[in-house]
Amino acid sequence: MTSANPLPPSPITPTVDFDRDGVQHGFLRLPYSRDESAWGSVMIPVAVIRNGNGPTALLTGGNHGDEYEGPIALSDLARTLDPKDVNGTVIIVPAMNYPAFRAGTRTSPVDKGNMNRSFPGRPDGTVTQKIADYFTRELLPRADVVLDFHSGGKTLDFLPFAAAHVLPDKAQEARGFDAVRAFSAPWSMRMLEIDAVGMYDTTVEELGKTFVTTELGGGGTARAETIRIAKRGVRNFLRHTGILSGDVDLHETRWIDMPSADCFSFAEDAGLIETMADLGDPVAAGQVIARIYPMGRTGTAPAEIKAGHSGILAARHFPGLVNPGDCVSVIAVTE
Numbered sequence: 515m516t517s518a519n520p521l522p523p524s525p526i527t528p529t530v531d532f533d534r535d536g537v538q539h540g541f542l543r544l545p546y547s548r549d550e551s552a553w554g555s556v557m558i559p560v561a562v563i564r565n566g567n568g569p570t571a572l573l574t575g576g577n578h579g580d581e582y583e584g585p586i587a588l589s590d591l592a593r594t595l596d597p598k599d600v601n602g603t604v605i606i607v608p609a610m611n612y613p614a615f616r617a618g619t620r621t622s623p624v625d626k627g628n629m630n631r632s633f634p635g636r637p638d639g640t641v642t643q644k645i646a647d648y649f650t651r652e653l654l655p656r657a658d659v660v661l662d663f664h665s666g667g668k669t670l671d672f673l674p675f676a677a678a679h680v681l682p683d684k685a686q687e688a689r690g691f692d693a694v695r696a697f698s699a700p701w702s703m704r705m706l707e708i709d710a711v712g713m714y715d716t717t718v719e720e721l722g723k724t725f726v727t728t729e730l731g732g733g734g735t736a737r738a739e740t741i742r743i744a745k746r747g748v749r750n751f752l753r754h755t756g757i758l759s760g761d762v763d764l765h766e767t768r769w770i771d772m773p774s775a776d777c778f779s780f781a782e783d784a785g786l787i788e789t790m791a792d793l794g795d796p797v798a799a800g801q802v803i804a805r806i807y808p809m810g811r812t813g814t815a816p817a818e819i820k821a822g823h824s825g826i827l828a829a830r831h832f833p834g835l836v837n838p839g840d841c842v843s844v845i846a847v848t849e
């Protein structure tokens with residue numbers, strides 16, 4: 515990156531050495547002076563498992579602080595990955611937006627920063643922007659392959675899928691879809707991002723890296739099934755790239771995509787939501803998939819949410835009450 519005014523260095527100091535062989539558990543230390551701690555820091559956990567000069571995988575969860583399959587699977591991996599099974603380097607950050615993760619919220623309680631809208635970040639910006647900048651300028655240049663776990667968080671619930679993006683560079687796109695296949699979630703998504711500005715995904719892909727993301731459930735929790743999918747998926751991802759020894763444990767998957775904005779439905783009313791289709795159910799364009807009851811009185815007809823596209827229900831609003839503008843449902847098209 516060239517600029518007339520080069521960016522200052524990142525304020526983050528790692529307590530680990532990314533070039534040292536073996537297992538290290540440490541922190542990315544970000545100075546954050548505040549009322550409770552005058553010379554305090556945000557301590558973002560990081561693990562490095564390295565064995566020689568092979569390729570590097572960067573594995574992240576907690577990009578949004580209320581999504582749990584990633585942090586669980588990555589905490590397990592960081593504790594159990596044996597360097598003798600590794601050829602190269604595995605960098606694990608289970609909770610990327612650590613302040614948000616500690617608060618159990620999607621965005622950071624420090625600055626309201628949404629990590630996945632904060633890239634490429636700024637070394638002189640907010641806490642969230644400083645973390646993003648560290649990934650952009652320090653961690654991503656080390657990585658060959660990148661896996662970022664997401665789930666629906668407190669407000670959405672998803673069919674469990676791994677995803678890669680449709681990209682202008684078709685060789686890079688194919689590497690992404692091959693890695694999604696290896697991850698072996700029950701569903702695999704070809705994603706066309708409608709609003710990609712500020713996303714980690716976009717920064718990773720612009721740097722030419724092979725990138726896989728996921729949506730593995732939601733509701734502000736993690737289920738045994740989705741945790742199993744995450745644990746198997748991350749090891750499969752590492753085996754596929756040759757960083758972890760052993761064969762990919764390939765499971766059946768069904769490919770889906772979201773071809774247009776018609777796939778998304780948004781509430782226009784506040785109220786009590788009646789879900790009329792479950793995740794994975796087939797739906798036809800025009801079918802009523804949810805109703806929203808006004809809460810203040812009886813005898814008023816509910817507003818109807820109709821499917822804008824035929825396919826299957828891939829995501830739905832999770833809490834029982836909705837507000838205008840909330841995403842109520844997402845439909846995916848099966849191949």
Ligand SMILES: [Zn+2]
Nearest residue numbers: 578581664665
């Ligand atoms: Zn997320």
